Amino acid sequence: MWLRTWTTSIAYLPSMLAMVYTLLGLISVMPSGLPDPSSLPNSDFFEALTFKQHDTPRTLLAALVGGLISLMVFSFTMVMSVLTQAGAQFSHKLLLGLVTERHHQLVLGHYLGSLLFLLVNLMVPNTGDSPTLWRSLAVYLGVLMMVNCLGMFVYFIHQVSQSVQINAVARRLSGRTRLSLERLRQRNRDDGFCEREVGRDDDQCQLLRARRRGYIQQVDFSALRQLAIKHDMVVHLDFALGAFIVSGMPLMRIEWPNGLPEGATAGEELDEEQQAELIKNLRAALGYLDGESVEDLHEHGLTQLMEVAIKALSPGINDPGTARLCMHQLTELLSERMSVPLCNCCVDDHKAVRVSWQMESFASLLYRSITPILHYGRDDLSICLALLELLKTLSLMGAQYGHLxxxxxHADKVVEAILAQAEFEVDRRFIEHGLQAGHHRLNLPSPQW
Structure with missing residues (x-):
């Protein structure tokens, strides 16, 4: 778990690149085995490359260091300004995703690495009457690194300016959510996962409480299934994935179908001393995070798109176009979510339940995704019609999956908000056209004005 946290953090790529550049800098200041330039073929060329004075390379390196520091300060001042604007317009939850983009980390890594390389060459003094060919070539390499940083600076400005546009924000968030849905679909195709009504008697279960706080968004169901089979038990998770857990909350309940183990008492907590290894393995199967991870739970991606939409509908921003764009992405994601087979338990080879958990239904997810948008945008006819179009599109698949x-x-609620705005004749004509447009399977009224 710590390795995944490290490799996905903002410091991973920059620190790796900085180490490579530092190693290259240490190699460049080590005594080299290069012969004297006069003894090499094309000696005039290598003689021209070799600096004759000690102060020349140091002056050049100092200028490069100062310029690179100024470039870094300007670059990341611009980043903070852009992120502040993005947080004000969209949602502060998106800021971490913008900062941790891989290309942003690569630029930061090249900046830091080039600076460390130049500092190593600047701090280690030259020996002899004049700089060697090896040290001279290291200075030229530093110049090339500075040129590379200038090119990356232009690339960085372009990427940052593009990344905070609403089209890019919605596309990136939608893509991450779609990948999460695909992983869920692949997992649920496994024979060990299924959907089933799971009953339990809490009086016959032993309780395991949480020992730390955080959002549990990662659960190793395969590990829990193997533990349950090995100890002949059933593990019932007491939390919904993505829920915030505080220390002392019920975490899971252990049911023993063939009788409690020796010394265990039904309805009480698991004994820490007698079953220390089991409890350790049960806790190790849970992954805690400090925030919402779209890659782990697609529900967070849908929620964040909804939050961007209602932020755009606020009086301070007043950008219904952004809200409609988010609803277009929600339409596609909700249609994919509708087709994903849901599973709420793991079974063994004999189809007996071994692990069960709570799974959010499509009805709950749809309600949480569109009801806030209707609440904040019910006075905007374009938003109401966009919501109706979302429901029309979903209705084409709704009959197939039993959600019609x-x-x-939901369509009845939206139509009520639409008809409340039919004050003038021009509004009525527009509303009537919006109600009749498009293919759908909903039962929409034909108002008689």
């Missing part, structure tokens, strides 16, 4: 009645209920 649910979609009709």
């Amino acid at each position: 009645v649910l979609l009709q209920q």
Whole structure:
């Protein structure tokens, strides 16, 4: 778990690149085995490359260091300004995703690495009457690194300016959510996962409480399944994935179908001393995070798109176009979510339940995704019609997956908000066209004005 946290942090790539550059800098100041330039072929060329004075390379290196520091300060001042603007316009939850983009980390790594390389060459003094060919070539390499940083600076400005545009923000968030949905689909295709009504008697279960706080968004269900089979038990998770857990909360309940182990008492907590190894392995299967991870839970991606939409509808921003763009992405993601087979338990080879957990239903997810948008945008006719178009599109798949009645209920709420705005004749004509447009399976009214 710590390795995954390290490799996905903002410091991973910059620190790796900085180490490579530092190693290259140490190699460049080591005594070299290069012969004297006069003894090499094309000696005039190598003689011209070799500095004759000690102060020349040091002056050049000092100028490069000062210029690179100024470039770094300017670059990341601009980043903070852009991130502040993005947080104000969209959602502060998106800021971490913008900062941790791989190309941003690569630029930071090249900046830091080039600076360390130049500092190593500047701090280690030259020996002899004049700089050697090896040290001279290291200075030229530092110049090339500075030129590379200038090119990356232009690339960095372009990427940062593009990354905070709403099209890029919505596309990136939608892509990450889609990948999370695909991983969920692949996992649920496994024979060990299924959807089933799982009953339990809490009086016959032993309780395991949480020992730390955080959001549990990663669960190693395969490890829990193997533990349950090995100890002949059933593990019932007491939390929903993505929920915030505080220390002392019920974490999971252990059910023993064939009787409690020796010394265990039903309805009480697991004994820490008698079953220390089991409890350690049960806790190790849970992954805690400090924030919302879209890669682990697709629900967070849908929620963040909804939050960007309602932020755009706030009076301070007043950008219904951004809200409609988010609803377009929500339409695609909700349609994919509708087709994903849901599983709430793991079974063994004999189809007996070994692990069960709570899974958010499509009805709950749809409600959380569109109801806040309707609440904040019900006075904007374009937002209401966009919501109706979302429901129309979902209705084409809703009958196949048994959600048509649910979609009709939400459509009735949206139609009520739309009809409340039919004050003038021009509004009525526009509303009537919006209600009749498009292919769908909803039962929408034909108002008689």
